[in-house]
Amino acid sequence: MIADSTAANLLGNIHGGEITKLADSTAGAVAQRHSGGPAVTAAMDEMAFLTPVHVGDILRTFAQVNWAGRSSMEVGVRIEAQPWNSAADGPRHVASGYFVFVAVDEDGQPRPVPDLVPETAQERRRHREAQIRRAHRLARKREIDSGREA
Ligand SMILES: CC(C)(COP(=O)(O)OP(=O)(O)OC[C@H]1O[C@@H](n2cnc3c(N)ncnc32)[C@H](O)[C@@H]1OP(=O)(O)O)[C@@H](O)C(=O)NCCC(=O)NCCS
Numbered sequence: 001m002i003a004d005s006t007a008a009n010l011l012g013n014i015h016g017g018e019i020t021k022l023a024d025s026t027a028g029a030v031a032q033r034h035s036g037g038p039a040v041t042a043a044m045d046e047m048a049f050l051t052p053v054h055v056g057d058i059l060r061t062f063a064q065v066n067w068a069g070r071s072s073m074e075v076g077v078r079i080e081a082q083p084w085n086s087a088a089d090g091p092r093h094v095a096s097g098y099f100v101f102v103a104v105d106e107d108g109q110p111r112p113v114p115d116l117v118p119e120t121a122q123e124r125r126r127h128r129e130a131q132i133r134r135a136h137r138l139a140r141k142r143e144i145d146s147g148r149e150a
Pocket of ligand 1: 043068
């Protein structure tokens with residue numbers, strides 16, 4: 001639960017940055033578990049805030065590794081909220097995002113991660129869509145970098 005009013009903006013809604021931090025922490029735990037050691041956030045994209053979160057809402061985070069490469073992983077995160085004082089209001093989907101984590105060794109250098117073998121239809125869909133996002137991330141980076149070198 002976020003009960004700290006300094007986490008809220010003047011409308012009484014929780015700052016997007018607070019929600020992103022929670023998502024990043026959850027994704028980091030999942031990346032650490034998959035890779036069997038430390039992993040750092042390399043990038044995040046498509047963080048979407050779907051509906052306001054209020055002070056006192058109970059938040060639940062869900063995350064899974066969607067795709068794993070040589071040393072990087074894409075982790076998808078979903079956050080749900082529910083009022084602290086009413087069980088009648090079902091959880092609402094308030095935010096989602098995709099995080100790229102890179103597994104690192106003791107020198108902070110990338111280290112190999114285990115393969116991810118999607119098994120269910122949903123895992124295969126997430127895996128396929130993560131590959132599309134990765135291709136776009138890398139293409140965008142290449143294009144921007146080549147423009148700067150010119
Ligand atoms: C993340 C980090 C270790 C990558 O180091 P690097 O020398 O750039 O590594 P490489 O270029 O060899 O890339 C390693 C992997 O990360 C991926 N990667 C790196 N930057 C990326 C980005 N911006 N977007 C998507 N993927 C990225 C690469 O595609 C590669 O994936 P693969 O091994 O699965 O093919 C380094 O940039 C770093 O330490 N960043 C700071 C991390 C940090 O402090 N995070 C906040 C707190 S946790």
